[in-house]
Amino acid sequence: MMLNVDNVSLRFGGAKALSEVSFDVAQGELFAIIGPNGAGKTSMFNCLSGVYKPQEGTITFDGRSLVGTRPDAVARLGIARMFQNIELFDNLTVLDNIKLGRHIHLRYSTIEAALHIGRARSQELAARRFAEDLIEFLSLQSVRNYPVGMLPYGVKKRVELGRALAMEPRLLLLDEPVAGMNVEETEDMARYILDIRAELGVTMIMVEHDMKLVMDLADRVLVLDFGRRIALGSPDDVQNDPAVLAAYLGEAGGATA
Numbered sequence: 001m002m003l004n005v006d007n008v009s010l011r012f013g014g015a016k017a018l019s020e021v022s023f024d025v026a027q028g029e030l031f032a033i034i035g036p037n038g039a040g041k042t043s044m045f046n047c048l049s050g051v052y053k054p055q056e057g058t059i060t061f062d063g064r065s066l067v068g069t070r071p072d073a074v075a076r077l078g079i080a081r082m083f084q085n086i087e088l089f090d091n092l093t094v095l096d097n098i099k100l101g102r103h104i105h106l107r108y109s110t111i112e113a114a115l116h117i118g119r120a121r122s123q124e125l126a127a128r129r130f131a132e133d134l135i136e137f138l139s140l141q142s143v144r145n146y147p148v149g150m151l152p153y154g155v156k157k158r159v160e161l162g163r164a165l166a167m168e169p170r171l172l173l174l175d176e177p178v179a180g181m182n183v184e185e186t187e188d189m190a191r192y193i194l195d196i197r198a199e200l201g202v203t204m205i206m207v208e209h210d211m212k213l214v215m216d217l218a219d220r221v222l223v224l225d226f227g228r229r230i231a232l233g234s235p236d237d238v239q240n241d242p243a244v245l246a247a248y249l250g251e252a253g254g255a256t257a
């Protein structure tokens with residue numbers, strides 16, 4: 001297994017955001033984490049990406065422990081995160097935003113960079129070529145030189161995806177990739193997610209509220225409720241699981257109360 005999460009518990013003061021959660025993700029898998037509001041999905045992502053350090057349990061990626069590993073070090077191990085809120089530079093072009101995503105792969109001194117020589121020059125060229133390939137892959141050619149701030153939401157999200165992919169991750173964390181999107185934008189994003197797996201071979205974990213997207217795309221689904229794992233299995237299995245139905249009914253009841 002590429003990722004092993006074993007018995008992870010995370011507390012904030014007295015409140016338990018995660019309680020003894022375990023799951024594995026295999027190489028090449030498209031894995032989803034779902035659950036009602038406050039179930040612990042974001043907390044789990046934050047544990048995987050080094051933002052939070054769980055008090056108990058282990059998380060290993062390719063055999064290396066991620067618990068206590070800082071976010072930049074997690075990124076260098078090959079785990080990238082596409083954020084729910086767009087974290088791009090509005091005044092920079094699509095190309096420059098995507099190139100910036102690659103900075104973790106650039107290794108050269110500031111003097112070399114200033115003089116534009118040696119490693120700096122060859123790495124800058126490689127970064128540019130890689131960003132151009134991603135722009136083509138994500139069909140962003142027609143907007144490559146536009147400032148990101150000018151673009152519609154769905155296209156910005158695609159640039160955000162490009163920024164995460166520029167790190168050449170082996171594991172990509174997708175934080176509500178279609179939140180706020182219309183039907184057409186959602187279908188586009190679904191197609192790119194499938195292409196990322198098929199053509200780039202990137203393993204993915206997504207947190208998503210759009211049930212149709214999860215059921216259409218995911219190989220396996222982990223369901224959390226009040227910080228606990230209540231189901232794990234194929235989309236069909238979890239959809240018909242009585243504990244999952246009860247959790248979502250409880251949420252609907254709460255929302256209308």
Ligand SMILES: Nc1ncnc2c1ncn2[C@@H]1O[C@H](COP(=O)(O)OP(=O)(O)OP(=O)(O)O)[C@@H](O)[C@H]1O
Pocket residue numbers: 012015016017035036037038039040041042043044
């Ligand atoms: N930084 C924090 N400090 C205190 N409590 C927190 C913190 N982050 C999360 N929690 C609590 O942990 C629990 C799980 O929250 P989390 O955001 O992980 O859920 P979620 O499944 O992502 O919810 P949503 O679907 O609403 O985004 C909640 O009860 C939340 O209030």
